[in-house]
Amino acid sequence: MAKTKVFVAEFDTPAQIVEAAGAVSNAGYRDFDAHTPFPVHGLDRAMKIPGSKLGWIVLGHGIVGLSGALLLQWWTSAVDYPMVIGGKPYFSYQAFVPICFALTILLSAFGTVFGMLFLNRLPQWYHPALAHPDFRRATDDKFFLTIESTDPKFDANKTRALLEQIGGKRIALVE
Amino acid sequence: MSQTPNTIPEALLPTSVFEEEKLVTGGLNFHDVTERVASVTEVKTPTAWYIAFAFALMGLGIFGVTILWLIWAGTGIWGLQQPVGWGWAIVNFVWWVGIGHAGTLISAILFLFRQKWRTSINRFAEAMTIFAVACALTFPGIHVGRIWMAYYMFPLPNQMGMWPNFRSPLLWDVFAVGTYGTVSILFWYVGLIPDIATLRDRTTTKAKALVYGILSLGWRGSMRHWVNYEKAYLILAGISTPLVLSVHTIVSFDFAVSVIPGWHTTIFPPYFVAGAIFSGFAMVVTLMVVARQVFGLKDLVTINHLERMNKIILLTGTLVGYAYGMEFFIAWYSGNEYEAFAFVNRAFGPYAWAYWIMISCNVISPQFFWFRKMRRSIPVMFALSIFVNIGMWFERFVITMSTHRDFLPSSWGYYMPSIWDILTYVGSFGLFFTLFLLFLRFLPAIAIAEVKGVMPEADPHFGHGHHGDVRHAEHAEAH
Numbered sequence: 001m002a003k004t005k006v007f008v009a010e011f012d013t014p015a016q017i018v019e020a021a022g023a024v025s026n027a028g029y030r031d032f033d034a035h036t037p038f039p040v041h042g043l044d045r046a047m048k049i050p051g052s053k054l055g056w057i058v059l060g061h062g063i064v065g066l067s068g069a070l071l072l073q074w075w076t077s078a079v080d081y082p083m084v085i086g087g088k089p090y091f092s093y094q095a096f097v098p099i100c101f102a103l104t105i106l107l108s109a110f111g112t113v114f115g116m117l118f119l120n121r122l123p124q125w126y127h128p129a130l131a132h133p134d135f136r137r138a139t140d141d142k143f144f145l146t147i148e149s150t151d152p153k154f155d156a157n158k159t160r161a162l163l164e165q166i167g168g169k170r171i172a173l174v175e
Numbered sequence: 176m177s178q179t180p181n182t183i184p185e186a187l188l189p190t191s192v193f194e195e196e197k198l199v200t201g202g203l204n205f206h207d208v209t210e211r212v213a214s215v216t217e218v219k220t221p222t223a224w225y226i227a228f229a230f231a232l233m234g235l236g237i238f239g240v241t242i243l244w245l246i247w248a249g250t251g252i253w254g255l256q257q258p259v260g261w262g263w264a265i266v267n268f269v270w271w272v273g274i275g276h277a278g279t280l281i282s283a284i285l286f287l288f289r290q291k292w293r294t295s296i297n298r299f300a301e302a303m304t305i306f307a308v309a310c311a312l313t314f315p316g317i318h319v320g321r322i323w324m325a326y327y328m329f330p331l332p333n334q335m336g337m338w339p340n341f342r343s344p345l346l347w348d349v350f351a352v353g354t355y356g357t358v359s360i361l362f363w364y365v366g367l368i369p370d371i372a373t374l375r376d377r378t379t380t381k382a383k384a385l386v387y388g389i390l391s392l393g394w395r396g397s398m399r400h401w402v403n404y405e406k407a408y409l410i411l412a413g414i415s416t417p418l419v420l421s422v423h424t425i426v427s428f429d430f431a432v433s434v435i436p437g438w439h440t441t442i443f444p445p446y447f448v449a450g451a452i453f454s455g456f457a458m459v460v461t462l463m464v465v466a467r468q469v470f471g472l473k474d475l476v477t478i479n480h481l482e483r484m485n486k487i488i489l490l491t492g493t494l495v496g497y498a499y500g501m502e503f504f505i506a507w508y509s510g511n512e513y514e515a516f517a518f519v520n521r522a523f524g525p526y527a528w529a530y531w532i533m534i535s536c537n538v539i540s541p542q543f544f545w546f547r548k549m550r551r552s553i554p555v556m557f558a559l560s561i562f563v564n565i566g567m568w569f570e571r572f573v574i575t576m577s578t579h580r581d582f583l584p585s586s587w588g589y590y591m592p593s594i595w596d597i598l599t600y601v602g603s604f605g606l607f608f609t610l611f612l613l614f615l616r617f618l619p620a621i622a623i624a625e626v627k628g629v630m631p632e633a634d635p636h637f638g639h640g641h642h643g644d645v646r647h648a649e650h651a652e653a654h
Contacts, residue, residue: 018635021398037205037373038628039401042635049399052406076330076338088342098347098425102354105418109358109411113365116407120400123392130395136376138396139369139624141205 005149005175007159008132009168010142014040017143020166022046024145027162031151035138054115061111062104069103070096131174200474205627212621213377215470220616223469228612234605241599242317250320252595258581259590264318266571267600269426271311272352273567276419277455278304282362283415292483294625295475300459301363306610308356310603344428351425358418362411368394369624423451430574437517437577440505446498450567453491456484457563464557466615475621478551485550488563492541499538517577525589526576529569536566
């Protein structure tokens with residue numbers, strides 16, 4: 001498989017990147033992305049990024065945490081080692097609430113963090129766009145638009161022309 | 176939200192609307208913000224840091240030695256006896272956990288309430304949370320005496336075929352504080368990823384590039400990533416909010432679920448939570464006042480930020496004062512002789528000195544913050560925040576010492592700490608400050624990406640001829 005090549009174009013302000021990303025999206029591109037130092041609000045809509053699915057992952061983890069906590073406490077306290085303590089029933093669900101709560105939160109938190117990394121395909125220590133000489137400023141004060149060669153509409157000349165037309169600076173094809 | 180230009184004359188708007196625009200002062204742009212925060216970790220290590228670090232390491236050494244001696248000799252080295260079987264270990268544990276709560280409050284609850292001013296202080300406060308929880312967890316970890324039995328606290332299959340007692344508040348505590356520590360670290364790390372990437376992209380040395388590179392997971396500011404990232408941040412804030420309220424509630428169950436007069440009260444959970452937030456904010460103010468001075472971060476952590484924290488200290492301090500009063504009222508109203516005695520004994524018995532230190536520091540001292548001048552004065556807030564921390568330590572001490580006059584007068588006693596109690600407590604500061612100084616030196620102390628996100632320039636509509644439109648900030652947030 002040929003190496004993925006990426007067009008990188010630089011922009012100066014949040015307004016420019018929103019406009020540029022909207023134009024690239026409207027031109028029918030699919031494998032493009034914006035790289036910004038902070039989440040620019042409105043950019044996700046301009047790029048037509050669907051809402052995050054993370055909530056479902058977290059919900060699943062939360063359910064596992066809650067039922068796991070209940071099972072653990074029921075099995076250890078009422079089945080495997082039943083013992084009367086403080087006159088409470090073996091399965092005293094009221095007393096099990098704090099640990100059910102804590103484990104629900106714990107599992108949800110793991111689901112959130114690792115789910116987020118999974119959806120983002122992170123860690124990924126190499127990406128072709130990082131080869132652009134100015135790309136380091138994507139975490140400082142510049143806004144970058146990238147279009148990948150895997151896109152069906154990708155064409156070295158036309159894509160470059162589009163990026164120039166929408167005001168991109170320091171346009172480069174990197175891999 | 177509609178984009179109609181704002182037509183309300185500025186003079187009619189509350190000042191808070193304008194303050195939103197001044198979260199960052201000194202006319203900084205995005206690059207300046209990066210520079211200010213990141214340079215703290217890049218410049219030559221200041222001598223003051225080495226001196227502070229030497230002291231912190233000394234404290235950590237003391238902590239290590241006292242713990243080793245404890246493991247060798249047992250809990251008899253502490254001042255524990257009958258009837259006071261719980262001494263400084265639980266006092267210090269509750270005190271440190273409480274301090275941690277401010278960090279989560281700032282990072283989670285204020286995030287959900289969309290209090291943008293939190294962005295300048297949340298990283299710092301979250302770090303404080305984690306280090307405070309580390310100190311806190313040490314105490315229950317070591318106080319078990321036979322530390323090699325500490326695994327009894329976890330539901331691990333073992334050769335005895337036994338399981339922990341899930342009906343005990345002490346076990347709830349293990350799960351609550353363990354979850355709290357873990358979730359705090361995850362939340363903190365998620366917030367750090369984009370900022371570590373910033374440090375990675377600025378670094379000049381190979382070693383730093385490698386370490387920051389690995390830690391930042393290859394973050395490249397992709398908008399497709401930001402969408403999931405922001406969702407993750409929101410969910411973490413959402414689950415941390417009930418968590419932080421539950422943790423100190425469960426810590427208070429350690430006392431409240433027992434049937435000891437003075438402990439067995441339903442007011443404990445809310446009262447402990449208010450006290451935790453109170454002491455935590457005081458600790459943030461203590462540390463922040465020093466750090467913003469030393470590291471030149473005054474444009475990012477402005478006097479307005481500090482004033483808002485002082486307002487929260489005033490609120491929670493007053494809530495705590497109300498709880499002290501209500502405890503007394505209920506002790507009388509319950510008609511229970513033992514309950515009434517426990518409280519009268521607190522205020523006028525052998526530990527009256529501790530009780531009145533608590534009242535002066537926790538109830539009286541925050542009242543100075545009713546005055547705007549006091550809320551905005553650095554020396555005043557620094558002194559008061561220290562008083563609050565002292566007062567909150569004494570609150571836990573007073574509560575724990577309730578048992579010194581139990582049901583049987585012949586067993587009454589007076590708890591005195593041993594030198595090892597004192598050294599262990601002092602040593603825990605060593606652990607705290609060692610971690611804190613390392614954090615200040617090697618990680619961004621202010622959330623760079625988040626601060627940029629609340630600057631007016633971050634709004635895509637900035638500079639589109641709506642200058643002076645105070646609804647910009649609000650508008651950006653509505654997206």
